[in-house]
Amino acid sequence: MFRNAGKPFLTACPASPRFIPHSSTNPLEPMKDLIIIGAGAIGSAAARTLAQYELDILVLEKESDVGEVTSSANSAIVHSGYDPVPGSEKAAMNVRGNLLYDQMCEELDIDMRKIGSLTIATNDEEVEILRGLEERGRQNGVPVQMLSREETLALEPNLTPEVKLALLAPTAGIVNTFELCVALMENAMDNGVKLNLNEAVTGIRAIEGGYEVTTNRAVYQTRAVVNAAGLFSDEINNFVNPVKYEIQPRKGEYFVLDHFDPDFIRHTIFTVPSSKGKGILVSPTTHGNYILGPSAEFVEEKDDYSTDGETLAQVLATAKKLVPSIPMNQVIREFSGLRAVEKSGHFIIEESLPGFVNLVGIQSPGLTSCPAIAEEVVKFLSNTMEMKKKEDFNPRRRPMVRLNRMTPEERAEFVKKNPKFGNIICRCEMVSEGEVLDCIHRNCGAATIRGVKRRVRPGMGKCQGGFCQPRIIKILARELGIKNEDVRMKSPGSFILMGETK
Known part of the structure; x- marks a missing residue:
């Protein structure tokens, strides 16, 4: 029977028992x-x-998984x-x-x-900018080293021969950004934090001793x-704070290349930055792919x-000015991400009201x-409550x-x-059934196709x-105790299958 026979097509499928959102209004x-x-x-x-x-902590996330928005669509660079x-x-x-x-990722x-x-830097103007960045690095206490053309090409022979100088920052890195968010939340949950997914905050008001937080599912006092809240941190702030903020989304578009040659590029390669951001990069990823981008344009939505x-x-075109021999026949995907830019351009990290901590424009x-x-x-x-460490x-x-x-x-x-x-x-990424099962049956485990993809890479x-998506659907249905047609790609309503044909 087809899903849309006699009932709405876009109905939410049953959630994993671990992720049934709290719905009490007691x-x-x-x-x-x-x-x-x-x-x-x-x-x-x-x-x-x-x-x-020793705190009773609840995390509210409006999406169907952690790290689903800005944190999953970026350059994945440790600057x-x-x-x-x-x-x-x-x-x-x-x-x-x-x-x-280093310690966080090791733990x-x-x-x-x-x-x-x-x-x-490929011209005199860029050389001057680079020298300014070198001085900034020294003022910030960051180890940096200016390299000659010859030294640069010795490190990266596939770079443009027009390079004049390069600024080496040896402490920069790359990280699996999907795994980062999952690991942080998994460890938090292992230590007693509760996570509610698919739960959007619709209002906040100050009450005696704290705040009342209203969501699409419940009312809480805290x-x-x-x-x-990233892109929506301005809206959360504006519910309760007389000082208003405004997030202006900035979109960046990228190419992803297959893992074709581990030595094609060994460092993250940047153009000189501009007022819009750090410029275009060419970089390896932690799984051996290569990434090109991002663009930087403000959007309305x-x-x-x-x-x-x-x-x-x-x-x-910009990436090829850095690395002329980029093999575009290795491109396997394009994507875009949005940055949460507050109109001031600054990080806003503050206790705006007693017990109300703002992390806006990050x-x-x-x-x-x-x-x-x-x-x-x-x-x-620590200004609001006793912070006693757990033993x-x-x-x-x-x-x-x-x-x-x-x-x-x-x-x-x-x-x-x-x-x-x-x-x-998954034959492309050589992912086993055991790895898929493991990523489902953890705290902060996968409950959607994209959740599995981002944790252990089938479909990447x-x-x-x-090849692998039909198999992932069957495994998710079996492990979550739902029907194949109730397995979602990501958010509620994003079903892959409409129903059985026989």
């Missing part, structure tokens, strides 16, 4: 210590850091910190965040590598609020993820800054099984003991899910 429910609004990199980092304390204006909030958070990344088994970045040929052509380098921003949240909340806090996430990092001998021995890891579901390869 006025006798105890006041929570803290509600965090938003589960991107910033909100998830705050949740994980605050999970160290060194040479670019922000010295003395600014961005500079402080960027540099501190970079320092915290949470997040794929992150400090491969370094090269910012390239002693404190952390606004980490906060859900405008369209791409267009003209903009992508400009991205490619654009690039927000991904790098997230652990440092989380530290600032702790400082603000049993566990900072470590259960490690992921990564078959592609095992030797053939190690893999054979592991599969012998765990046969489901020998059943390959050249065929973009053509």
Whole structure:
């Protein structure tokens, strides 16, 4: 029977039991210590850091998964910190965040590598800009080194021969941004934080001793609020704060290339930055793909993820000025992401009202800054409530099984003991059934096709899910106890199957 026979087509499918949103409006429910609004990199980092304390914490996320918006569609760069204006909030958070990344990623088994970045100058005007960036880096306390043309081409022989100078920032890195958000929230939940997905905040008002937060599903009372709502952080602020903010979405469009040659480019390669951002980059990713982009244009709508040929052509033309031999026959996908740019252009990190912490306008380098921003949240909340550390806090996430990092001998021995890891579901990325099952049955586990894709990569390869997606649908249906036609791509209503044909 087809879904739209006798009932609306766009009906929400049953949620995973772990993710049934809280729906009580019982006025006798105890006041929570803290509600965090938003589960991107910033909100998830705050949740994980605050999970160290004896607090009753609820995270509200309007999307169907963590890291679903800005945090999943960006350049995935751990910035060194040479670019922000010295003395600014961005500079402080960027540099501190970079320092915290190594320990955070080691504890949470997040794929992150400090491969370094090269910012390239190809003419005299760009050389002057580069020298200014070198000085900024020194003022920010970031290790940087100016390289000659010969030194640059020795490191990266596929760069344009027109390079004059390059600024090397060895502490820059790349990170699996999907895994980052999931790992942060998983560890927070392992330590007692509660996550409600598909729950949008529709109002906030101050009450005695805290705030009343109204959502599309419930009404809560809480002693404190952390606004980490990204593109919608202005709207959350404007519910309650007399000082109003305005987010202006800035769209960036990208190309993704297949993993064709591990030595094609070894560093993240930047053009010199402009007022619109850090410029176009060419960079490897943690999984061996290459990424080109982004563009930078303000858009009106906060859900405008369209791409267009003209903009992508400009991205490619600029990228080829850096690396002329980019093989466009290796492109497997284009995508776009939106940055949450507050009209002032600044990071707004403040306790705007007692117990109301604003994290507004956290654009690039927000991904790098997230652990440092989380530290600032702790400082603000210490003004409102007692922050007593838990004795049993566990900072470590259960490690992921990564078959592609095992030797053939190690893999054979592991599969012998765990046969489901020998059943390959995705041939492009060599993802096994065991890895898919593992990513479903964790705190903050996958409950959608895109959730599985972003955690363990089936569908990320050249065929973009053509082979593995039917298998992923069957596994999700089986493990979540739902019908195949109730499995969603991502948000409620995004069904793949309409119903049985026989």
